[in-house]
């Protein structure tokens with residue numbers, strides 16, 4: 001992939017991510033990127049195939065088009081502030097392979113399970 005294409009893909013993904021739960025009309029994406037509608041469609045299909053976005057068919061200004069939704073959520077400090085490791089007294093002794101390990105910590109496992117969206121149940 002050329003650096004230009006890579007740059008366009010990154011910008012496209014950022015646009016979809018920034019649109020959040022409102023989603024982004026596919027034509028708005030390719031207009032912002034200053035690429036053709038064909039190139040915009042190709043990008044959207046590629047992202048959907050990779051599983052990073054969802055394309056939903058919507059009626060927009062009297063025409064059927066696609067709206068793009070990010071399946072990737074930005075990581076914020078709010079997302080990890082209640083992770084048990086943040087306030088754990090054992091954090092300096094906790095290493096993979098050690099007597100205390102994040103790989104078998106029940107507190108961390110429970111937190112991850114509680115805070116992870118199960119892809120099987122979301123749609």
Ligand code: SF4
Nearest residue numbers: 085088091094102105
């Ligand atoms: S993985 Fe468990 S033991 Fe290790 S720092 Fe996090 S909460 Fe503490």
